[in-house]
Amino acid sequence: MNIEKLTDGILAGDYRSIARSISLVENSGYEIKKEIISRIYKNGNAKIIGITGPPGVGKSTLISNLAPLLAEHGKVSVLAIDPASPFSGGSILGNRIRMQANLSEKGIYMRSISNRLYNGGLSEYTWDITKILEASGSDFIILETVGSGQSDIDIMNIADITCVILAPGLGDEIQAIKSGIMEIGDIFIINKIDREGSYFAIKDIRESLNMSNKISTPVIGVNSITGENYDELVNNILKMEKKKGNDKYYKKLKMVIMETIYDYYSNYIDNINYGSRLIERDPYTVAEEILTRDSKKWKMGYNEL
Amino acid sequence: MNIEKLTDGILAGDYRSIARSISLVENSGYEIKKEIISRIYKNGNAKIIGITGPPGVGKSTLISNLAPLLAEHGKVSVLAIDPASPFSGGSILGNRIRMQANLSEKGIYMRSISNRLYNGGLSEYTWDITKILEASGSDFIILETVGSGQSDIDIMNIADITCVILAPGLGDEIQAIKSGIMEIGDIFIINKIDREGSYFAIKDIRESLNMSNKISTPVIGVNSITGENYDELVNNILKMEKKKGNDKYYKKLKMVIMETIYDYYSNYIDNINYGSRLIERDPYTVAEEILTRDSKKWKMGYNEL
Numbered sequence: 372m373n374i375e376k377l378t379d380g381i382l383a384g385d386y387r388s389i390a391r392s393i394s395l396v397e398n399s400g401y402e403i404k405k406e407i408i409s410r411i412y413k414n415g416n417a418k419i420i421g422i423t424g425p426p427g428v429g430k431s432t433l434i435s436n437l438a439p440l441l442a443e444h445g446k447v448s449v450l451a452i453d454p455a456s457p458f459s460g461g462s463i464l465g466n467r468i469r470m471q472a473n474l475s476e477k478g479i480y481m482r483s484i485s486n487r488l489y490n491g492g493l494s495e496y497t498w499d500i501t502k503i504l505e506a507s508g509s510d511f512i513i514l515e516t517v518g519s520g521q522s523d524i525d526i527m528n529i530a531d532i533t534c535v536i537l538a539p540g541l542g543d544e545i546q547a548i549k550s551g552i553m554e555i556g557d558i559f560i561i562n563k564i565d566r567e568g569s570y571f572a573i574k575d576i577r578e579s580l581n582m583s584n585k586i587s588t589p590v591i592g593v594n595s596i597t598g599e600n601y602d603e604l605v606n607n608i609l610k611m612e613k614k615k616g617n618d619k620y621y622k623k624l625k626m627v628i629m630e631t632i633y634d635y636y637s638n639y640i641d642n643i644n645y646g647s648r649l650i651e652r653d654p655y656t657v658a659e660e661i662l663t664r665d666s667k668k669w670k671m672g673y674n675e676l
Numbered sequence: 677m678n679i680e681k682l683t684d685g686i687l688a689g690d691y692r693s694i695a696r697s698i699s700l701v702e703n704s705g706y707e708i709k710k711e712i713i714s715r716i717y718k719n720g721n722a723k724i725i726g727i728t729g730p731p732g733v734g735k736s737t738l739i740s741n742l743a744p745l746l747a748e749h750g751k752v753s754v755l756a757i758d759p760a761s762p763f764s765g766g767s768i769l770g771n772r773i774r775m776q777a778n779l780s781e782k783g784i785y786m787r788s789i790s791n792r793l794y795n796g797g798l799s800e801y802t803w804d805i806t807k808i809l810e811a812s813g814s815d816f817i818i819l820e821t822v823g824s825g826q827s828d829i830d831i832m833n834i835a836d837i838t839c840v841i842l843a844p845g846l847g848d849e850i851q852a853i854k855s856g857i858m859e860i861g862d863i864f865i866i867n868k869i870d871r872e873g874s875y876f877a878i879k880d881i882r883e884s885l886n887m888s889n890k891i892s893t894p895v896i897g898v899n900s901i902t903g904e905n906y907d908e909l910v911n912n913i914l915k916m917e918k919k920k921g922n923d924k925y926y927k928k929l930k931m932v933i934m935e936t937i938y939d940y941y942s943n944y945i946d947n948i949n950y951g952s953r954l955i956e957r958d959p960y961t962v963a964e965e966i967l968t969r970d971s972k973k974w975k976m977g978y979n980e981l
Contacts, residue, residue, distance in 0.1 A: 412958035631963035653717035658936035
């Protein structure tokens with residue numbers, strides 16, 4: 372396989388090269404992934420827009436509407452992280468197919484990946500894929516997660532702007548997770564504002580934000596059928612700054628470094644029969660042994676340990 | 677501070693030494709924690725019983741009943757991991773105070789810690805504390821979590837036996853998380869079996885377990901007011917084996933090793949101005965640099981980097 376040709380294809384914005392590279396990053400292990408990413412690392416300058424929120428608030432519909440509006444201001448790509456739940460699998464798939472058809476008609480590239488594929492490394496893979504989309508010339512990358520737990524919050528660290536979508540009439544569960552969600556949101560969107568309870572939903576979110584000293588965070592009520600207030604949403608997204616070069620930007624790159632180091636040591640430990648060490652020594656002592664004596668033998672690929 | 681005197685106190689089962697050691701493990705950093713744990717690491721032989729399930733199913737009441745029954749077969753300690761949610765904080769606290777009063781009357785040591793205290797290291801601290809309780813002579817350690825996410829599943833890896841509690845009449849959310857919960861449970865408890873819907877709740881769980889090839893996993897309906905079927909629950913807990921020395925046992929110790937290595941590198945990276953490296957080089961290249969060249973400078977305490 373010619374990686375150089377592939378990354379040239381990415382940089383030229385060739386959809387087949389992009390799709391092939393994403394599949395390689397997903398399936399081909401560390402060495403190939405590293406070769407792809409290191410070749411394209413410095414290219415591109417996209418604004419990553421995270422979209423998260425509980426199931427049923429209309430994220431797919433919102434993205435189907437938002438992506439073409441952003442496409443008036445630059446090249447748009449969409450990356451959707453699908454939940455692994457077997458209970459919602461079918462309906463999600465239907466949504467995805469409709470969304471992809473809708474977007475590709477308008478020349479917008481969309482890819483969806485399952486969050487079940489990865490054991491703990493989901494944020495890293497998500498970063499790899501956004502990097503490929505960025506290098507391919509995307510000005511905006513819309514990154515969607517289902518917003519149901521810590522892993523989604525981790526993924527949202529990759530975004531420059533995190534949009535949290537809620538809808539009127541959701542239950543107590545939302546109250547319970549709100550504290551976590553309130554912290555990560557840069558823009559709050561109340562979808563389905565034609566529905567009963569929308570005034571109170573907006574008021575409730577506004578008050579929670581004010582209590583969290585997030586007084587200038589926008590709360591925008593939209594109607595995805597009529598398109599009401601989408602112009603306000605787009606304007607807010609356009610005026611917010613990218614993180615590139617600031618603390619948050621380096622924090623997400625640190626996440627990639629840490630996941631690489633974690634994977635290395637996890638494999639390393641599995642190869643040294645650590646169980647026998649743990650009969651005589653506590654895990655802290657064993658960790659120190661590994662970090663000092665063993666670390667000199669380090670070689671990526673885990674083969675010569 | 678005299679750590680040797682403290683760990684002698686733990687080994688003698690002195691409650692003040694146990695409480696003081698747990699506070700030190702929680703608050704005093706790596707070196708003191710390591711000294712305490714390494715001194716007591718080989719002592720004790722407890723069976724750790726994890727209790728998890730959604731809020732409102734009656735976990736605290738069940739533990740208040742179960743602990744004295746287990747105390748007829750050996751020394752019992754209870755460790756409760758409290759949820760951080762500000763919405764349920766008040767009611768949890770009330771529960772804890774009643775539970776602690778109830779248990780201490782019967783000579784059962786109980787400690788509760790908040791899951792908000794730790795950023796990612798919760799499982800490690802939980803392991804440290806169970807280790808102290810084990811070394812103090814506990815034959816049974818009951819470990820309770822609120823069962824609301826991945827971190828609870830991680831904590832349950834520390835248990836020898838994981839009991840999942842559910843109650844009749846819970847909603848769709850439970851359906852959605854069931855697949856994750858079904859996998860970790862060694863015993864399923866349906867509390868409040870006097871309630872309507874209990875027959876179907878038991879049948880539903882039984883069928884889900886059968887579909888997951890967990891045909892021999894017990895499903896026990898209990899009534900925490902009358903004490904019905906608690907004898908069956910106790911018998912099942914007594915007859916299940918400990919993990920000490922098997923694969924699962926080493927897996928949890930690997931988790932402690934990995935968290936130690938992770939913490940070390942996370943601190944290390946923050947101290948090398950990694951941002952400047954990331955302007956020219958991708959994070960995979962920087963990770964490899966850190967693992968090779970930099971690793972020789974390793975020293976616990978992160979000071980001489």
